[in-house]
Amino acid sequence: MITSKPFGSVNGQPVTLYTLSNGTTQVDIMSYGATIVSIRTPNAKGEILDVLCGWDTVEEYQQHGGYLGAVIGRNSNRIANASFLLNQRQYQIGANEKNNNLHGGPEGFDTKIWTVLPEGEKLICNYISPDMEAGFPGTVEVTVTYSLSSNNELELDYHATTDKDTIVNLTNHAYFNLGGHHSGSIVNHKMKLYADFYTPVDENCCPTGEVLSVRGTVFDFTEFRTIADGIDHVPDFAITGGYDHNFILRTREHQLSLAAEVFCEQSGIKMDVYTNKPAIQFYAGNMMDEGMAKAGAQYHKRDGFCLETQMVPNCLAYPHLGSPILRKGEIYHDKTIYQFSTLESHG
Secondary structure: OEEEEEEEEEEOEEEEEEEOOOOOOOEEOOOEEEEEEEEEEEEOOOEEEOOOOOOHHHHHHHHHOOOOOOOOOEEEEEHHEEEEEOOOEEEEOOOOOOOOEEOOOOOOOEEEEEEEEEEEOEEEEEEEOOOHHHHHOEEEEEEEEEEEOOOEEEEEEEEEOOOOEEEOOOOOOOOOOOOOOOOOOOOOOOEEEEEEEOOOOOOOOOOOOOEEEEOOOOOOOOEEEHHHHHHOOOOOHHHOOEEEEEEEOOOOOOOOEEEEEEEOOOOOOEEEEEOOEEEEEEEEOOOOOOOOOOOHOOOOOOOEEEEEEEEEOOOHHHHHOOOEEEEOOOOOOOOOEEEEHHHHHOO
């Protein structure tokens, strides 16, 4: 079931909040940024907890930034020096993190009002990005379809087409806290990543092009371990402030695979992440905007974590890491699923 209600306005344009419900879990999504605002799901005691960090109003999303719950585009993560070479032409795009273009820059998809249409049990979000918007070539039509299954699977289905060769690398920047968004630090969550390799970063937090094994390092989540175990011991702590790194998944191209499992012992809530994308950025909320948040909560550093499924960051500079180029006539199609359950349900 999908319901809707007004959720304020941006520059005079109305914003609508939609709610997907399967009778057990409810997911709120607003038309500004095609942003996930809340995920309310049962804990092990049957109590309903909102496991997504966010704010109460669209004005607060504009004021605080941080991309909480938003669709990221045209390019997720970082492009070094806010420029790229495509078809022998150099493109300069907006820098919004030192010299980097981060998450599409200051005019990213997170700042746009999307056209949203409920269709049966699916919520179809559409945005047309004009040629040279934010410096990117080509008119790109993007569709993100949200659906919520009876098994508490929140599916994000991404499609895009372009009339010129361009860059497309989409993700969602949801900040999760499986103890409830108001419950404080996430460092006691336990996580497993289906990734044997990670990409170390330079002084600008961009991958260096190296691909290193996680074995025997603080990046080894090949078995369940507590996030706190290594978060203050990453080798580039002065740059990242903790975990803010890309992991290369074991996924096969175009095949939906299990990428991550995370659970909170206190609430008993578990989240599994499935994707057909090649990489995932694990960000532990090291730079979270501190202050009042939705429902009277107050967020602090590391009160939420992100698992952003995507291409390897800055891979334009390193072709061996993949390519975010979408050619004219091609169809971009990726899928990510966040499934919620309780530890009891796993026996």
